[in-house]
Every structure is written in C-alpha cells, then in structure tokens.
Amino acid sequence: MTGLEDNYAKAYGQKAGFGKKPALVLIDFVQGYFDPECDLYAGVDDTLASALRVREAAHAAELPVILTNVVYHPKAIDGGRFFEKAKPLRYFLAGNPMGAWPEGLEPTENELIISKQYPSAFFGTSLASTLTALGVDHVILTGLTTSGCVRASCVDSMSHGFITTVVREAVGDRHEDPHEANLFDMNAKYADVVSEAEIIAYLQSL
Template sequence: MTDHELSEDYRRAGFNNRLGFGSRPALVVIDFCRAYLDPESPLYAGVEDARASCLRVLAAARRAGIPVMHTRVEFQPGGADGGVFFRKVGALECFVRGNPLGEYGEGLEPAEGEVVVTKQYASGFFGTSLAPTLTSLGVDTVIHTGVSTSGCVRATAVDACQHGFIPIVVRDACGDRDRQVHEANLFDLDAKYADVVSEREVLNRLAG
C-alpha cells in the first residue's frame, strides 16, 4: 500500500478529523537541549533544521504574546527518580543533574517570565504542573515543538489531548534521530490525537 493509499484508508475509516486552533493557544518547547544538538552526545539526533524552525516559532509566539512553556528533563544522581524509564534508556544519563548536555540549546533558553517544567518521564504532563498551569491561563490549544518526535513530543501531545487541550504539532519544528520514525509518528499523531501542521501555518496563525 502506498502512502497515499494508506492515508485514504485512514480517512475512510474515520481518522484524521481536523481540530483546528482554539482561541487561546500556548507554545510548549519540549526538551530542546544540548543532548540532541551536540554531535558528541549519545542522544545527538541531527535535528538542526528542526531547531531552526523551533527558533522561528518561538520568536513568533513571543511577538504574539501567547504563553510560552519549556520542558526539561533532570534526574538526581543515580536516577532513582527516573524509575524504569531511566533503567530502560541508558542515554538518559545525559540528564543527570549537573550534566551540561541537559542545558538548553543556544537561542532556546527560556525568557524572563516563561514557565519551565522539569520532568523525569516522556510526557510534559506526567507528574508535573503543566496541565493546571495551562488551565489557569485559560489555554485551550497547545502548540508542540521539540524533540524527539517519537518520544517526548508524542507523549506530550497525546496527554494534551487526554487533558482536553487541542494539540497542534509543528511538523518542521520537531525532530527525531531517524526520519522514518519521525514521519511514522507524525502520521499516527495526525490520524488520532493532534493536528500536525507546517511551520508556515503556525506563523501565519500567530501573526494574525
């Protein structure tokens, strides 16, 4: 089955409905740290194009004055607070407190007043204050950028849906270490949980 036939099959089955933007969006920048950008890191993902797109979306969100959130991962030494996840993925050692690979990528640092959510698991919502913070701000739509598409972006978008927020995933501003994995996860998110859109669509929306 070709990609086109697969997409048509999903549509005929009732997937891929459009949610659209709500009236009060927020941007969440997910884990865009040095671990994914430093070629010497075990988590290096070759996501420089996604980083550039994320920077443009971040700048547009700031100009538009919408809430901006940043998620980051941090474990205590030894990873006891990371549980099974820390045991499963050895590369999470990059995020032990004090490791410079856990710091933000250049230009992606939070600005004054932007919320930072520290997490130990894939979803930005799991075990954090993200959902009540968004609710208190009256947010109905969460724009997702960051890394990795198959991991923390996907988990956060699914949980956004499950918390009643409209998930918008910016295709160009998300990245993964494998292009096929990236595309497969975007396909599935777009079919079931979120609207996957282009950077241009988001920039136009924020400008308007």
C-alpha cells in the same frame, strides 16, 4: 490515493483546528541532541531553528511559552523504570552539561520551565493545571524527539482536553522513519500536524 490511504482519510480525516487561547511548548531542546559526541545526538539544528521562529511569533502574540527539560536527582532516585530502560538518560542527571539549553535557546524571564522525569511534559508535572489556570484551550507542540517525548506529550495534551497542534518542521528525531510514522499517527488520532508557515500565520492573526 491508495486503498489504505483512502481508508485512513475516511476514518481519521477529522481536523482539530485551532483554539482561542493557545500556548507554545518547546519539548526537551537540550545540548545532548546537538553534540555529535553524545549518544543523544540527532542532527536537529533545522528543527531548533524552526521552533525558535515559532517561539518568536508566540512572544509577539503575547502567548504563554513553556520550555521543558529532563532532570534527575544526582543518584537517579527519581528516574524509575524509564531511567532503567533508556541508557542515554544518564546525560540528564542534574548538572550534566548535555542537559543544558543549546545555543540560541536561552530562556527568557517570561517563559516557564517545566522539568520532568518521564516522556510526557504532562506526566507528574504542573503543566496541565498551569495551562488551565491561564485559560489556555490549545497547545502547540515543538521539540524532541517526535517518536518519544513529543508523541507522549501530544497524547497527554489531547487527553487533558486541549486542542493540540504539532508543528512539522519544529519537531525532530534521530531517524526519518519513526519521525514520519509518528507524525502520521498523531495527525490521524490526536492532533493536527501543520507546517511552520501555517502556525506562524495563525499566531500572527491573533
């Protein structure tokens, strides 16, 4: 272990652990990230496959499962500065096929869909109050992208008082460097980053 790694381990080695009543959130798994012709394409088929396995375990444990997407008014009047800054968000105007669910992720009648306009699944949505009303104390995050909406949701989840877990194989990004850097930072300060195998074993134990 290097001096820097030792410093981080000493300062940020605390584990958040798991809660008593978790919920699973799948962040922004939409078609644009899987279509090579789209600006958003990220090559994250393995990420989705992992998230679907975690989702199956969450359903088997009868836990709340929430899917998020980004949807804007056809004239983007609700897009704000985020829409102005990030050009690919044009694919999330209402009705654009790039904002549809990808193959394999058809929502079920027992899943809640939260549509948002900003990076965090919590900002400007009913997610926090819904989870609180359900008695949830622990949020498990999967989704896209690690450095964007996953990270923003992770920080807000912790800030709203939820134990937070990020599933390493079930989050993805367009580039390995921001992906790994943000996993490192989230694990240091805001959440536990755990493997798919570890989170499925936990869900099966409930």
